[in-house]
Amino acid sequence: MALPRVTEIAHFLVERSLSLGGQAIDATVGNGHDTLFLARLVGPEGRVDGFDLQSDAIERTRAKTSHLPQVRLHHSGHERMDQYVIGPVNAVMFNLGYLPSGDKSIITRPVSTLAALDTAIDLLGESGVLTVVVYPAHEGGSEEANEVTRWFQDLPKDRFRVLHHGPLDDATFSRESPYLLAAWRGK
Ligand code: SAH
Numbered sequence: 696m697a698l699p700r701v702t703e704i705a706h707f708l709v710e711r712s713l714s715l716g717g718q719a720i721d722a723t724v725g726n727g728h729d730t731l732f733l734a735r736l737v738g739p740e741g742r743v744d745g746f747d748l749q750s751d752a753i754e755r756t757r758a759k760t761s762h763l764p765q766v767r768l769h770h771s772g773h774e775r776m777d778q779y780v781i782g783p784v785n786a787v788m789f790n791l792g793y794l795p796s797g798d799k800s801i802i803t804r805p806v807s808t809l810a811a812l813d814t815a816i817d818l819l820g821e822s823g824v825l826t827v828v829v830y831p832a833h834e835g836g837s838e839e840a841n842e843v844t845r846w847f848q849d850l851p852k853d854r855f856r857v858l859h860h861g862p863l864d865d866a867t868f869s870r871e872s873p874y875l876l877a878a879w880r881g882k
Contacts, residue, residue, distance in 0.1 A: 701875040702790065704860055705826040706732055708877050709786045712824040713737060717785040720818070721745040722773040722811055723803065725794045727756030733786065734763045741765045744780050746773040749797055774810040776818070783820025791839060792830035792873075802835060805842045812846055816855075819880045826877045840874075847876045855880060 699707075709732075713719055719733040724747035733743045745768045747753050753770045760766040769779050773789070789811070791803040815825055827847075831840040847857050861874030 701828050701873050713786045716740045718742045719786040722789045724752050724756050727759050729788045734766050774807045777814045782818035784818050785823045787815040787825045789827040805839045822881050824879050830873045832871045
């Protein structure tokens, strides 16, 4: 049996914090998989705000979600999410790196990623979850992965629980494989 992908583990964690009528953010819309996943969990009474710098990603996902009143898509950097979202939110998902089917020169970058994480954690309500899938393999990816990992390590332990998940059986683990970081507000 294949191991679950880290993105599937992220979904498993988010499902526990998000229910009908809830509020969520997809910080990296890309192909829209997470936006659709979040929209299903919150239902028509909930709300999902999605962000992406690539207009193609926004337009493609808009076509897939136009029938879903709970979805709002923003062609904007995720570091400005607090200009569009009023918290508290129940879940925020990031999927870093580049969009495999898009412009590979548009990658998430440490400065804006860390700024967005600071904003996201402030929007997170009690028992809310923040998930980040990091990709160390592409150029610049390992620096970003390290900085994001340090950011999670520096979260105050009395207010957040933090999880790190990745394939330990993979010899190239720290250099290549994507891994998941997650934080919950609360004890
Ligand atoms: N690596 C993943 C996909 C990541 S998609 C995989 O392999 O499946 C990452 C998305 O983040 C891209 O669509 C890109 O346009 C977007 N992005 C990059 N910087 C951003 C920023 N500052 N704000 C919002 N989206 C950003």
